[in-house]
Every structure is written in structure tokens, then in C-alpha cells.
Amino acid sequence: MGLTYKNSITTPPTWDMLALTTLNLFYVIMYADNTDGSAGLFSNCANLKNLTLNFCSMGSGRFNICHPRLSNLTLIDSQQYGDVDVVAPQLKNITITNWRGIHLVSTPNLASLQCEGRSFPLQVSAELLHLEMVDICVLHPGDSRKDAHEIVCLLQKLHCVKFLTLNPEIIKVLCLYVELISHQSSPFANLKSLKIHPKIYPDYVTLTEQTQAEVTMSTEVKNYFLDGSPDASFKMVSHEDIRAMQKTKLAQSLITELQALLEQDKASIETKMVKMHEEKTDIDGCWKYLSVQIEKGKEKTSDIISKLKEIKDIITELPASNQATIQPSFSTLCMEADIVMNKITDCTKRQCDENLRRVNVCFHELATTLQTPS
Template identity: 55%
Template structure:
């Protein structure tokens, strides 16, 4: 885009992977949306800017603004939106907002992947002082905690805050990361004593993922057990209907063939039992990596699973025993026939 759009009836605009370009007045704010007076919802996602340093978003009715990964030449956003209620900013670096009072601001979601300048982060937060529900990523808190001197003797700007949520977007950081300092917590919460505070750590995220993985393994093993249970029950039902396992006549007359047939069934059963036990061991290993509270949540289902493994493996073993018994019976028949061939006929 290289012009100002005149879309007076437009209320919602979503731009994804669009390049905003201006070749004139590069040092001033450019207002591509200034003639979209009725715009209430604006989203810029993965957009690139070229040829200008400031983007002006001056919209009297704007209620929801989302800026996600807006890169390029723009460094400063001039947002004048007296009706703004919901603000989302996501990106690798901290955006700059000139001083404005967002009196209607209710929710702000700020996620900066690699915040480096604590002063810029602090300036951004100060512009959101009227917000009621604030969500920040943990990396912002770590950045501020590395420069607590910036908050010395500064009161918390968030007098209307009802909820503060902090969560990590990077699962791993060099070393052990930086703990949230008392100064940062005070700066965010001291002016809103009644605000709820929720903080999700990287350890919490890892525990949730590990728990989900363990549950998936349990589900996978349950499915295998159901298949094996149905298979063995079908085999055993046929055995009981026929009185004994059915070998073909050619196998029944040949001892070697009897052993080959039975050995194949034994090996197949052994492989099934080994697979089941291996999966159960993996699940147990996964559970050991979980925090005690997560282990306690999964333990009942794991105990039930172990009991079912015992039942199914016993059925597999029982099928093998029945095959072995029939094999021995066939061998006995063959031996009896061999012994009687030399007896004189009466």
C-alpha cells in the first residue's frame, strides 16, 4: 500500500503480510487509515513497513487493535483512539507509543520475544496505566528484573488493574533465567492491591507438556490393549467352540511342523508382551519426570492401566499355553502312531 485509503464505511480491517510503503514525508507519521473514520477493529499481522518511521493510527471509534510482528522502518506508533478497549502487541522487539491516555482500555496483551531495552519496556507499560486486565510474557518481567534501578522510588502506574497474568513464550533461556524481582512485582501491583496475580513459569509449561505426553502414551497403550484383548478373546472363543486349537491335518501329521507352528505363535505372543511392557516402562519413566502434584493426578489411571496390562498379558500367555498343550497332544498322537505301526495286526 502506498496511499491513504478512503473507506468511510469500513468497520473491520485485517491486513496480513502486507507491505505499507510511503516515499514522501519519511520523517513524519503516516496515517494510512486516517480516512477510515468508522473503523472499530484493526489488525496488522506480519506486515512490513518501508520508507517512513512512524505509523499514525488516529481513529475515534477504534475499539480493538492488534499489532503482531509489524517490522520494517516504523519504530514508533502514534495511537490516538479514545474508545480503545483491547490492545494486543506481539513482536520480537518493543514498540514505542507516544504519551496518550487510553481511558477506555480494558485489556492489554503484550508479548515481546526478545526485550532488550528495559527503559523502552517501562515506557510502553506506562502508556497502559488505565488497563484493567494485563497480560505480559515472562521475558518482559525478566528484562525489567535485570534493571530494577529504573523502578526505584517509582509508584505503580496501574491504579485500575484487576488482573495480571504472566507467562513465558520461550521454553528455554541461557542459564536459569532471571527471577521476578520484588521491585518489579511491586511496580506492577502495588497500586492495585485487589488485583489477581497469575504467573506461569517455564517449569510449569514443561510440566504441562510432559503431563500431556504421558497421557498420550497411556491412551496409546490402552488402544493396543483393547486390540490385543479382542484378538485373544476371539482366539480363545474359537478354541472353546472347537474343543481344542485347530492345526491343519498336514501339520498334525508332522512333528517338525507342529513345533514350527507353535514356535511362531509363541514368538508372536512374546513380541506382543514385550511391546506392551516396553510401553508401560516408558510411561513410568515419563511419570517420574513430573512434579509430585502431576504424578498424583495421573497415578490412578496408571494403576488401572497396570491392572489391565496384567489381564491382557495373562490372556496372551493363556493362548500360548493352549497352543502348547495342543502341540503336545499332536506329538503324542504322532508318537503313538509310530509305536503302533510295528505291532502285529490282530
């Protein structure tokens, strides 16, 4: 059973919904009625496993999310600083997006942590011994010693992680205050993969216009992450890599879109050619119809060529390795486009021939009539 609320609601002191397993709340102001640290609003939903708070805010004080069976928690775009304490012994996955003031008090079985925001949103008191995957992106973590210290404290709490992804801005702060970690041994004994990955923007044009400087990881910072797990893989993705990735994805999307349109065009042309000889139209109507079809064929051909040029321009800007990946699909697309444009031309020629045939029939009938003896 699942519920979604999009308006303000007032819950009774006991909110018993025993069958509820999934709850999504949108634009709800949540007032803490559990200042004594008791179970909280969701504790009476005994079987709740999935909880999402979208654009919610805390009315006053700290708010407890305390539940013995909660497995998945998603917090998205708090309308203000939403101070939330999380006590959830069965929690497996938590996703935090643009929500400050999250405190993981007790989440001993947490396996996946994804966190994104403009500033550092997270405090951890819990022991996270089963942590598999962590992906943290903080666009503006701050560049003071205090900010760097907060980052180091959080990383120490994530020491059991196996797959760790951070954005370059975090690495930049650590490099500025490398003395905070230079005398520490690496806490990451279970690490299998470390990836430094910039924020992926949905619009490659916007990304192309950006001029972000690439971040270089110092030896001390790299050792801090990898010395405890020397066999772990390491990849530092540049903004140029992201731009190439986005452009490749865009080109592939445009290829798929044009392929679908070409298939529709082929089917449409074949239907027209079948019906061409079945239509009974006077000569004037035939020529008017042909004129319309010629104009449509011109527009369709121009549209196909325009789309092919757009895709080619994107591919030309890609690195050689990305070009090699997408070139076979583009070559196949060009051949399919050539077939369709030839079919458009052939259809137009056949229509012209059909019109001439009908004109000849008309002339023949007229001539036959004039030759008939009176």
C-alpha cells in the same frame, strides 16, 4: 464467506468483495497505495471481520489496515520489518507473532492483545479503555535504557488491563532500570491478575537442556504493577515449573496413547480366541501359525513394557505434586497392561492346547486305522 490466497496477487484499485467476512493471506507482498492515510486495501471488503496475514511483507512504506468492522486481526511471521498502522474501531482481538513495526493508531474497543517476538514489535497511540487480557512475550527486548523506556511507555498505554501476562525477560529489563518507574504510581487500577510466565517450548527435551537463569522481580517493579490493584493475584512461574508442566503433559499424552493401544489389543485377542476353534488347518500349519503368534506376543509384550518404563521415567523426574496428579492414571494403566499381557499369554497357551488336541486327534485316527481288521 472466507478466502485463502497462497500466491502473489495484484488487486485492482477498488477491490469490492461485499460478502467477504474472513480473509487469510499467505506469502503476499503488500504495496501501500494509501500514502495519504486513506482507508486502504481492505476498506472495500465492507463486511470483513477476520483478517490473517501469514508470512506477508510490506513492499514499500507504511501499510494501513483500516476497517470499520474488523473484529479479529492476526499477524504472523513478517518476511521483513512490516510497518503497519491499524485503524479499526471495532477491533476486539489482535495477535502478533514475529512481526515488527505494528502501530495501534485507533483501536478503542480492543479487549485482547497477544504479542510474541524476538524484539519489541509494538507501538500504541490508541486509548485502550476496554482492555481485558494482555499477553506479551519478548525474548530479546534489549537491555539498554532506551529499550526499558519503550517498555514503560507501552505498559502505561495498557493501564486498563485486567489480566496481564509478561515473560521474565521484560521484568529483567525493568529491574535493570528501575529508576524509570520507582517514582511513578502504579497505573494498573483494574488489574485482577499478574502472571510472569516464561516461553513454553513444545519439546520438553530441548527445555530440559537449557540453563536459563531465573529472574527475580525487585520490590519496586512489583509495586509498580500491583500497588494500584492490591487485591490482584500474582504468580511468577519459573522455568522449572514449565519443565514440570511439559513433562506432565508428555506423560499424560503417552498414557492416553498406550491406553488406546491396549484397548485395540484386547479386542484383537478376543477376536483371535473366538476364531481359534473355527480354523481348519493341518498340523504343520497350526505349529507355524503358533510360532508366528508367539513372536508377535513377545514383540507386543516388550513394546508395552518399554512404553510403561518410558512413562515411569518421566513421572519419576516430576515434582511430588505433579507425581500425585498423574500417579492414579499410571496405576490404572499398569493394571490394564497386566490384563492385556495375561490375555496374550492365555491366548498362546490356548493355541498350544488346541494344537496338542489336534495332534491327539490325528494320533487317535492313525491308531484306529491300524487296529481295523483286514
